[in-house]
Amino acid sequence: xxxxxxxxxxxxxxxxxxxxxxxEPKVSHFTLANGLEVVVVPDHRAPVVTxxxxxxxxxxxxTPGKSGLAHFLEHLMFKGTAQNPAGLFTQRVADVGGQxxxxxxxxxxxxxxxxxREHLKEMMAFEADRITGLVLTDEVVRxxxxxxxxxQNMRVANNPNSRLGEQIDAAxxxxxxxxxxxxxxxxxxxxxxxADALAFYKRFYTPNNAIVVVAGDVTAEEVKTYAxxxxxxxxxxxxxxxxxxxxxxxxxxxxTVTLADPRVEQPSLTRSYLVPSRTTAxxxxxxxxxALAQVLGSGSNSRLYRKLVIDKGIAIxxxxxxxxxxxxxxxxxxxxxxxxxxxxxxxxxxLDEILADVxxxxxxxxxxxxxxxxxxxxxxxxxxNQVTLARWxxxxxxxxxxxxxVLDWPNRMRAVTLDAVRQAARTWLDRRASVTGYLVNSLKxxxxxx
Amino acid sequence: MTTPASPHxxxxxxxxxxxxxLACAAPAGAxxxxxxxxxxxxxxxxxxxxxxxxxxLDFAFVGGANQDPAGKAGTATLVxxxxxxxxxxxxxxxxxxxLAAKAIELSYTAxxxxxxxxxxxxTENSKDAFEYLRLSLTAPRFDTSDVEIIRAQVFxxxxxxxxxxxxxxxxxxxxxxxxxxxxxxxxxxxxxxxxxxxVGDLHTYSRRVLARDNLKIAVVGDIDAEAVxxxxxxxxxxxPAKAELTPVANAxxxxxxxxxxxxVDVPQAVIAFGGPGIARKDPxxxxxxxxxxxxxxxxxxxxxYREVREKRGLAYSVYDGLYWLRHAALFLxxxxxxxDRTGETLDVIERExxxxxxxxxxxxxxxxxxxxxxxxxxLNLDTSSKIASxxxxxxxxxxxxxxxxxxxxxxxAVTLEDARRVAKRLLDHGLLVTVAGRPEGLESIGAN
Numbered sequence: 057x058x059x060x061x062x063x064x065x066x067x068x069x070x071x072x073x074x075x076x077x078x079x080e081p082k083v084s085h086f087t088l089a090n091g092l093e094v095v096v097v098p099d100h101r102a103p104v105v106t107x108x109x110x111x112x113x114x115x116x117x118x119t120p121g122k123s124g125l126a127h128f129l130e131h132l133m134f135k136g137t138a139q140n141p142a143g144l145f146t147q148r149v150a151d152v153g154g155q156x157x158x159x160x161x162x163x164x165x166x167x168x169x170x171x172x173r174e175h176l177k178e179m180m181a182f183e184a185d186r187i188t189g190l191v192l193t194d195e196v197v198r199x200x201x202x203x204x205x206x207x208q209n210m211r212v213a214n215n216p217n218s219r220l221g222e223q224i225d226a227a228x229x230x231x232x233x234x235x236x237x238x239x240x241x242x243x244x245x246x247x248x249x250x251a252d253a254l255a256f257y258k259r260f261y262t263p264n265n266a267i268v269v270v271a272g273d274v275t276a277e278e279v280k281t282y283a284x285x286x287x288x289x290x291x292x293x294x295x296x297x298x299x300x301x302x303x304x305x306x307x308x309x310x311x312t313v314t315l316a317d318p319r320v321e322q323p324s325l326t327r328s329y330l331v332p333s334r335t336t337a338x339x340x341x342x343x344x345x346x347a348l349a350q351v352l353g354s355g356s357n358s359r360l361y362r363k364l365v366i367d368k369g370i371a372i373x374x375x376x377x378x379x380x381x382x383x384x385x386x387x388x389x390x391x392x393x394x395x396x397x398x399x400x401x402x403x404x405x406x407l408d409e410i411l412a413d414v415x416x417x418x419x420x421x422x423x424x425x426x427x428x429x430x431x432x433x434x435x436x437x438x439x440x441n442q443v444t445l446a447r448w449x450x451x452x453x454x455x456x457x458x459x460x461x462v463l464d465w466p467n468r469m470r471a472v473t474l475d476a477v478r479q480a481a482r483t484w485l486d487r488r489a490s491v492t493g494y495l496v497n498s499l500k501x502x503x504x505x506x
Numbered sequence: 507m508t509t510p511a512s513p514h515x516x517x518x519x520x521x522x523x524x525x526x527x528l529a530c531a532a533p534a535g536a537x538x539x540x541x542x543x544x545x546x547x548x549x550x551x552x553x554x555x556x557x558x559x560x561x562x563l564d565f566a567f568v569g570g571a572n573q574d575p576a577g578k579a580g581t582a583t584l585v586x587x588x589x590x591x592x593x594x595x596x597x598x599x600x601x602x603x604x605l606a607a608k609a610i611e612l613s614y615t616a617x618x619x620x621x622x623x624x625x626x627x628x629t630e631n632s633k634d635a636f637e638y639l640r641l642s643l644t645a646p647r648f649d650t651s652d653v654e655i656i657r658a659q660v661f662x663x664x665x666x667x668x669x670x671x672x673x674x675x676x677x678x679x680x681x682x683x684x685x686x687x688x689x690x691x692x693x694x695x696x697x698x699x700x701x702x703x704x705v706g707d708l709h710t711y712s713r714r715v716l717a718r719d720n721l722k723i724a725v726v727g728d729i730d731a732e733a734v735x736x737x738x739x740x741x742x743x744x745x746p747a748k749a750e751l752t753p754v755a756n757a758x759x760x761x762x763x764x765x766x767x768x769x770v771d772v773p774q775a776v777i778a779f780g781g782p783g784i785a786r787k788d789p790x791x792x793x794x795x796x797x798x799x800x801x802x803x804x805x806x807x808x809x810x811y812r813e814v815r816e817k818r819g820l821a822y823s824v825y826d827g828l829y830w831l832r833h834a835a836l837f838l839x840x841x842x843x844x845x846d847r848t849g850e851t852l853d854v855i856e857r858e859x860x861x862x863x864x865x866x867x868x869x870x871x872x873x874x875x876x877x878x879x880x881x882x883x884x885l886n887l888d889t890s891s892k893i894a895s896x897x898x899x900x901x902x903x904x905x906x907x908x909x910x911x912x913x914x915x916x917x918x919a920v921t922l923e924d925a926r927r928v929a930k931r932l933l934d935h936g937l938l939v940t941v942a943g944r945p946e947g948l949e950s951i952g953a954n
Contacts, residue, residue, distance in 0.1 A: 100557070101555060101557050101888065102537075102884055103884050104884050104885050104888050134806075146806045146807060147807065149806075150804060150877075150878050151878065152877070152878075152881045153877070153880060153881020153882030153883065153885065154882070154885070155882075155885060156805075156806065157805075172881055172884050172885075199816065199817060199819030200819060201819070202818075202819025203819045203822055205819075206774065206820070206842065206843060206844060207822035209822075209842070209844065210822050210842050213772070213773045213774065214773065214774045214776075214842070318669075319669035319770070319771070319772075320669075321666050322666050355602070355606070356598075356602050357599075357602050357606050362599075365655060366599070366655065372658055372659055372662045373659065373662075393662065425607075426606050426607050429606070429609050430606055430609050432609075434609075436558070436628060437611070437626055439558055440558055440890050440891060441889045441891075442888060442889075
């Protein structure tokens with residue numbers, strides 16, 4: 057998932073472009089008559105394009121009891137339409153040397169192709185056709201359900217760390233659907249069928265619920281023409297209801313979960329705090345959380361790595377992150393793995409001491425400057441990759457941000473003050489609104505440690 | 507800190523396979539490559555591109571884990587993980603702070619055949635970046651405290667790998683296929699070898715392997731040829747002229763026909779399968795590459811994808827790749843499937859491989875594979891990072907700076923007859939198969 061949606065150069069070029077009538081604006085954004093939004097990010101260095109469609113629907117929009125349905129439908133979207141029978145789209149992508157794939161999160165579902173530029177319109181026509189044209193038979197649905205069950209095995213069941221992650225999310229959200237795994241709970245995945253998938257498809261797959269992002273060797277004019285000739289012909293087929301999910305009650309008690317598996321050779325702990333997302337944060341708050349995560353836990357200069365791995369020598373690794381691209385809630389995480397001989401309990405106590413210091417005293421001016429330099433430079437580096445750019449815009453727009461918010465991110469980042477970082481630490485690093493997960497070899501060993 | 511690579515993971519192998527594929531599949535497009543030779547005679551390949559204010563520098567020293575001293579597997583990994591932990595009179599803490607203050611990204615990795623470095627900098631900070639790079643290569647510190655931190659991290663990776671089915675299947679595949687050869691040893695070392703590596707070993711390894719005659723350099727971005735000449739002499743000029751490499755014997759994967767099952771209590775069994783490949787310089791290489799693409803290289807269009815995933819729903823991922831190491835050629839594939847259908851899954855894979863060995867691909871499959879390989883090249887040249895790593899690989903493979911323009915002819919020259927003959931040559935040897943999980947319908951064959 058995207059860390060932070062921004063684009064420094066785009067901003068520079070947009071500013072330059074504004075003064076020159078002939079300059080091509082760097083990022084364009086428009087909406088077709090049927091409600092489909094389009095974003096164009098030109099990158100003329102190589103004759104290729106990345107074409108993505110994002111639907112504003114994900115795991116959190118499923119009906120309770122049908123977990124995994126958004127993701128299952130994502131798989132079934134490759135099974136063909138009335139106009140383009142199974143396999144044809146994929147074969148065309150392969151014939152032109154292209155790449156394709158798809159992804160699902162709690163808030164959105166996306167599909168993309170990367171192709172030589174001259175094939176863009178053909179890709180748009182295929183993608184427009186499958187907004188409403190999907191045909192499903194039990195012969196293709198049943199093997200695909202098994203594929204998804206193997207994906208669940210690979211991602212979760214075979215992996216103790218992922219199993220703990222599911223338990224942490226489930227404990228974090230008492231009420232909000234972010235507590236459900238996107239891949240689904242296994243017994244509920246097993247019960248999904250063709251009718252479920254088609255009902256979900258008809259409800260959410262409509263041009264007025266989608267965003268197309270094209271990044272690469274194209275102009276906004278070309279994309280607009282193609283979009284009107286392809287996507288523009290698709291009639292909206294459903295009203296899009298506001299995405300109002302049941303929200304979390306105030307959390308008054310810290311929660312803990314412990315996953316024991318004899319295969320765990322390296323214990324670890326991870327704590328997750330419920331925090332605002334970029335979309336729900338007050339002005340400046342998400343950027344302060346970005347800076348806080350960077351100072352606390354990104355790389356070997358960070359406080360957690362310095363203190364726990366280098367100075368005290370009690371951890372193998374330690375870090376922190378803020379994941380804020382979401383409609384309703386973000387997540388602020390801290391984690392560490394103890395060295396042999398150190399208990400999780402002792403590691404946690406040392407970690408809490410570091411957090412308490414930041415809550416009390418904030419971070420230093422030098423730390424904040426370094427954090428800003430790195431975060432802003434990361435985005436210049438990221439411009440090297442048109443797929444990354446396309447994902448920033450798609451994810452931001454699919455979770456309620458705007459193109460302007462994306463473009464303005466570096467300015468907001470620069471404006472973060474020491475006080476804002478300390479305030480963010482005080483407000484959000486509140487144990488009462490957290491879940492701590494322990495990954496251990498056996499419950500018995502863990503009792504001894506604590 | 508450069509995080510040591512996860513050991514023996516099939517996914518990592520998949521990533522390597524992808525890289526190899528890129529290396530094979532690169533065409534010029536609009537990209538112009540300049541050969542730059544410095545006053546000291548150091549060569550670098552350059553793509554001058556000023557649209558983004560960045561410089562990407564990739565380089566590789568031939569050597570890698572195959573140069574680990576006897577009994578000290580993991581030396582190259584430790585060296586690579588420690589080269590950015592302070593240099594000259596700058597300790598690791600200060601070194602990291604200075605890099606961070608200028609947003610300079612510097613990292614090193616070790617694989618079986620090379621030590622690779624990657625530098626990313628904003629143009630405005632490139633002078634500082636090149637200076638830190640020079641220091642890291644010519645005056646690494648290897649302070650004891652840093653060495654122990656990294657050693658503990660590699661140990662932690664090894665511990666994790668002991669219960670991870672992907673790591674187990676991969677480890678057993680490599681140690682069986684290359685028993686007695688450096689390629690059979692884990693790149694990250696072993697529980698026995700790691701504790702024996704001293705700071706002296708790290709210095710000795712660096713002096714032997716970080717030299718000029720085994721060095722390949724690629725530069726992409728906002729920098730011109732004259733500046734590159736000055737930079738490479740400054741950064742690499744003080745390295746020894748000649749590396750002192752221990753000769754490595756050529757090897758062929760062993761254990762064909764064997765099937766090694768390791769019990770791990772997980773719901774999904776992981777399978778690794780493979781055998782001898784075809785060398786990069788072999789005249790049949792391109793035909794083999796196409797045959798592999800048809801078998802399991804093409805993401806959503808290969809025979810294995812269709813038979814294992816699409817028709818039967820046996821796995822989420824199934825793939826197969828050609829590898830050309832400096833001293834061995836092989837093909838290696840993998841999948842993961844539910845315990846009670848593991849036997850069936852392996853049967854399907856073996857059947858498909860044998861069918862392709864016996865009958866070769868169809869004319870239509872050959873045409874589609876060629877079309878894909880010809881069309882896909884532009885996609886491998888759309889970021890500075892991809893271009894830089896590709897140019898290093900082309901130099902390591904000794905394919906010539908004009909390879910991009912030769913590549914389409916090499917692809918188009920492969921006939922159906924070639925493809926059939928090479929399918930037989932590549933795939934008719936039987937497989938070495940390793941499995942980790944609690945598979946049903948499948949027993950060890952020829953295990954010790």
